[in-house]
Amino acid sequence: MRTRLLVLLGALCLLGPLSIDTYLPAFPAVAEEFGAGPSQVQLSLTTFIVGMSIGQLVIGTLSDSLGRRRPLLFGVALYAVVSLVCAVAPSAGALAALRLVQGFSVASGFVVALAIARDRFEGLAMARFMSLLLLTNGLGPVLAPVLGGQLLRFTTWRGTFVALALIAVVLFAVLAIALPETLPPDRRRPTAWWATARVFGALLTDRAFLGYALSSALSLGALFGYVAGASFALQGVFGLSPQQFSVVFGANSVAIFIAGLLNTALTGRVVPKALLWLGLGMGAVGGLGLVATGVFGGGLVAFLVPMFLVTTSVGVLTPNAATLAMARYAESAGSASAVLGVTRFVVAGSMAPLVGAGGSASVVPMIVVIAGASVSALVVGLVLTRGDAGVPREPVVSV
Numbered sequence: 001m002r003t004r005l006l007v008l009l010g011a012l013c014l015l016g017p018l019s020i021d022t023y024l025p026a027f028p029a030v031a032e033e034f035g036a037g038p039s040q041v042q043l044s045l046t047t048f049i050v051g052m053s054i055g056q057l058v059i060g061t062l063s064d065s066l067g068r069r070r071p072l073l074f075g076v077a078l079y080a081v082v083s084l085v086c087a088v089a090p091s092a093g094a095l096a097a098l099r100l101v102q103g104f105s106v107a108s109g110f111v112v113a114l115a116i117a118r119d120r121f122e123g124l125a126m127a128r129f130m131s132l133l134l135l136t137n138g139l140g141p142v143l144a145p146v147l148g149g150q151l152l153r154f155t156t157w158r159g160t161f162v163a164l165a166l167i168a169v170v171l172f173a174v175l176a177i178a179l180p181e182t183l184p185p186d187r188r189r190p191t192a193w194w195a196t197a198r199v200f201g202a203l204l205t206d207r208a209f210l211g212y213a214l215s216s217a218l219s220l221g222a223l224f225g226y227v228a229g230a231s232f233a234l235q236g237v238f239g240l241s242p243q244q245f246s247v248v249f250g251a252n253s254v255a256i257f258i259a260g261l262l263n264t265a266l267t268g269r270v271v272p273k274a275l276l277w278l279g280l281g282m283g284a285v286g287g288l289g290l291v292a293t294g295v296f297g298g299g300l301v302a303f304l305v306p307m308f309l310v311t312t313s314v315g316v317l318t319p320n321a322a323t324l325a326m327a328r329y330a331e332s333a334g335s336a337s338a339v340l341g342v343t344r345f346v347v348a349g350s351m352a353p354l355v356g357a358g359g360s361a362s363v364v365p366m367i368v369v370i371a372g373a374s375v376s377a378l379v380v381g382l383v384l385t386r387g388d389a390g391v392p393r394e395p396v397v398s399v
Helices: 002-021 024-034 038-067 071-086 092-120 125-136 140-156 155-176 192-203 206-237 243-268 272-296 300-326 333-357 364-384
Strands: none
Touching: 002 038, 002 071, 002 125, 002 155, 024 038, 024 092, 024 140, 024 155, 024 206, 038 071, 038 092, 038 140, 038 206, 038 333, 071 155, 092 125, 092 206, 092 300, 092 333, 125 206, 125 243, 125 300, 140 155, 140 243, 155 243, 192 333, 206 243, 206 272, 206 300, 206 333, 206 364, 243 272, 243 300, 272 300, 272 364, 300 333, 333 364
């Protein structure tokens, strides 16, 4: 059951990264077809993130009252339909609007996956499962750009959305057959607005919970600063082809997977909060290394080395921040997962227009955004989670 659950939830978590990174190599082609600037094309990334944020709030809350399966299956089905409509978008503005709905639908995957993990596990058992789950999630940024680049050899950017729709159809069929309901009726919360408001009020006034959420969000924001500017910087500034960009981007994203392996190996030997500090420190060092590259100059390798450290930090930090935050709210796992996800993706989504506003002729705007977010993540984590004991070292069996 645990292995099956890991595979199913891992596939769900992969759908979000696939929706973002498969599309990245096509940014220049989209801009050329629609006669749009970089910021207009990057808007479709921002609206996708906004849609994910709204979707997590809605679907996460519904999953606490209706159970996990129904909101999840609805979201995956809607995603398949909207992806097909994206493939025939007539303009950059229409594509941005459709990506908003696509983001809303794909939110069901991440928010329900975390809630299901919290339903089934406690303590360090949850920490281990979260680490394995987000390890599989780390495959998305590795595989998706390569997949997108290869798709562009045989089809246009519109074909990438058709491929995403087909993936969603297969995933829906598998989930409908194999995914059990993990939230029994006696543990579901009422849907009354006052009950929902009370839960969200408790989450938003919990200093430690916000510390874990914001530090994770800022770390992911640094990664999204890279995601938003990478196609223009690596292809426009460093002169890579779409296929070379896919390989370089995917190779850099291997850092997240490596970090997930490291985190999984250390979970149980090192408490989650110590691993959180390790991730925050790595991100800050990588961000400052990028600033040094911007100041003193250097080529592609000089840029990718500290960027590798930033992406590695995300793989260490994310599962431990999620574990520490979710451990505090067993009875409201869907809502806690929603707030955690919304915070992460609102902050991350704000990075794309910041990078786009700086133009595509230089890597400096991207470096400033990445470094600022990485250092801020460390500061926020130090200030807001001070005094929280976190998850104890002693293992706790799954429930």
